[in-house]
Amino acid sequence: MLKMMLVTARDRVRLTEITSVLIRYGLQDIARMLGLTTLRDTLRRDRERTQAQSMPERLRHALEELGPTFVKLGQILATRTDLLDPVWTDELEKLHSQARALPWESLAEQICEDLGAEPEQIFAEFDRTPIAAASMAQIYRARLHSGEAVVVKVLRPGLERTIRADLRLLTFLAGALEEQSSQLAxxxxxxxxxxLATALNHELDLTQEASNCEQIARCFADDPQVVIPAIHWAWTSPRLMVQEFVPGMAPESPQQLIDAGLDGHILAREGARAFMEMVLEHRLWHADPHPGNVMALEGNRVGFIDFGMVGRLSERRRNQLLMMLDAIAGRQSEGIVNALIEWSGDEAIDINRFELAAQNFLDKQGSAPMKLGKALADLLAMVREFRLALPPDLALLFKALITADGVLQRLDPGFDIVATLRPMLREVVLRRYRPGGARRRLMALGAQALDAGEELPQTLRLMLRRLKMGKVNADLEIKNIGLLSRALERAAVTLAIAVVTAAFALGITPWLMESGWRIWGIPVFPLFGLLACGTGIFLLALRLRR
Incomplete structure (x- = not known):
């Protein structure tokens, strides 16, 4: 409670604004989690307008109104198809749409400050009308004095303060949700x-995006079929970036490409090869390859733009992904089960049921050429069914693969990405086990073993010293120990009552026997004793049998 009071005092205005928007869109349950339920007037005011919309639609509109932090949160949630049903992720994907452009007057002072002069003094031409506007930035066309066409990306002013407040509030709320509900945890x-904080910190500094773009450009420096825009660092700063203009078109349909004199099949093949090369070889990949960020260029070349969101894979994760993709391509359920168990962490899984689900997943793909996007969507549905959660890097990658496959289908509806992927998988795996790759892994393993060997004597000495001093502690976790404790407690109470009752019975029996009470000539108390003894033997036998 004290922590909530401190958060509220620090960011009261923003918290009230967030709560007001949530309630206005009929999301008062979330407002209640925040601990503010005083804005009921807003709830009544717009009830009719929001009743016609589904809950996912209302959430999307609320996130859009709340600004960049919540738009980015929605975009991240849209990648978590392992956790959320498609009805939610499909709606949240619409957050990629354009935002309302800010007038030039709102940005002019910041642009001049970052460039060090008026734009018309830096560029030969500068169009003050933006060609695109998003929640974080706006983009303008310009031309250098050398004649090269460029685009200028500018962050919206005043973002950082609002984003920092939003992140503080979301961090608190996330912790409270994990404490209050194991279901939400x-x-x-x-x-x-x-x-979200990591992604926003990167997007608040456009030099991060420029660096991502340049790193991937170096990976494809010798590939004429893949175009990555060059960065002009002389005019690039945290709030402004100047990069090469890529003269391509966003792929919408095969007919559009035919009309432009392009070959959809070649474009799909080159796009798939480039994207999978980013993932499998460079382990640095475009995390948002929707049609606006993947361009079809003259000469059947493929261009990638907007590297604000990129993904990175460790070598170990890349190798796990290789095994998974190989299992899907080869329709091997065992490899799928092993990979998902590895990724699910400590979650308990019914293995027999899980193996059956994996085989059903493969049967569902049919015998026709496999569609990678559909296969991954079905796989993530299976993950949701078993209430598992993928690591964030893989959830982001799977969503990017599904999005990329959708773009490839626009380029060529009959494109078989698995057929293109299989030789790449084989080549990467063979490269891993070639003498050079094996020698590198053996050297790394030897270095780890050497480090462990250097620490071993000290560890042994410490353990022996503690053994001599009797200070070795054991931390054991025994499941159902609580049930055992309660059972022992009940048994002890039962035994105590039985002993006390028996003691009183032994004390009173001689007096009762001498009383001589009879019914129809039969001694009463010996008869009751015989019945009680028989009943006791019966109950004891029944309990022992259980």
Missing amino acids: RYHPSQIVLG
Whole structure:
């Protein structure tokens, strides 16, 4: 409670604004979680307008109104198809749409400050009408004095203060949700907010995006079929970035490409090869390859733009992904089960049921050429069914693969990405086990063994010293120990009552026997004793049998 009071005092205005928007869109349950339920007037005011919309639609509109932090949160949640049903993720994907452009007067002072002069003094041409506007930035066309066409990306002013306040509030809320509900804790809200903070910190500094773009450009420096825009660092700063203009078109349909004199099949093949090369070889990939960020260029070349969101894979994760993709391509249920168990962490899984679900997943794909996007969507549905949660990097990658496959289908509806992927998988795996790759892994393993060997004597000495002093502690976790404790307690109470009752019975029996009470000539108390003894033997035998 004290922590909530401190958060509220620090960011009261923003918290009230957030709560007001949530209630206005009929999301008062979330407002209640925040601990503010005083804005009921707003709830009554717009009830009719929001009743016609579904809950996912209302959430999307609320996130859009709340600004960049919540738009980015929605975009991250849209990637978590392992946790959320498609009805939610499909709606949240619409958050990629354009935002309302800010007038030039709102940005002019910041642009001049970052460039060090008026734009017309830096560029030969500068169009003050933006060609695109998003929640974080706006983009303008310009031309250098050398004649090269460029685009200028500018962050919206005043973002950082609002985003920092939003992140503080979301961090608190995520922690509170994990403490209050084990059901919601399964979704790892703190982990999601941490990923959101990382993404926003990168997007608040356009030099990060420029660096991502340049790193991927170096990976494809010798590939003429893949175009990555060059960065002009002389005019790039945290709030402004100047990069090469890529003269391509966003792929919408095969007919559009035919009319432009392009070959959809070649474009799909080159796009799939480039994207999978980012993932499998460079382990640095475009995390948002929707049609606006993947361009079809003259000469059947493929261009990638907007590297504000990129994904990175460790070598270990890449190798796990290789095994998974190989299992899907080869229709091997065992490999799928092993990979998902590895990724699910400590979650308990019914293995027999899980193996059956994996085989059903493969049967569902049919014998026709496999569609990677559909296969991954079905796989994530199976993950949701078993209430598992993928690591965030893989959830982001799977969503990017599904999005990329959708773009490839627009380029060529009959494109078989698995056929293109299989030789790449084989080549990466063979490269891993070639002498050079094996030698590198053996050297790394030897270095780890050497480090462990250097620490072993000290560890042994410490353990022996504690053994001599009797200070070795054991921390054991025994499941159902609580049930055992309660059972022993009940048995002890029963035994105590039985002993006390028996003592009183032994004391009173001689007096009762001498009383001589009879019914129809039969001694009463010996008869009752015989019945009680028989009943006791019966109950004891029944209890022992159980």
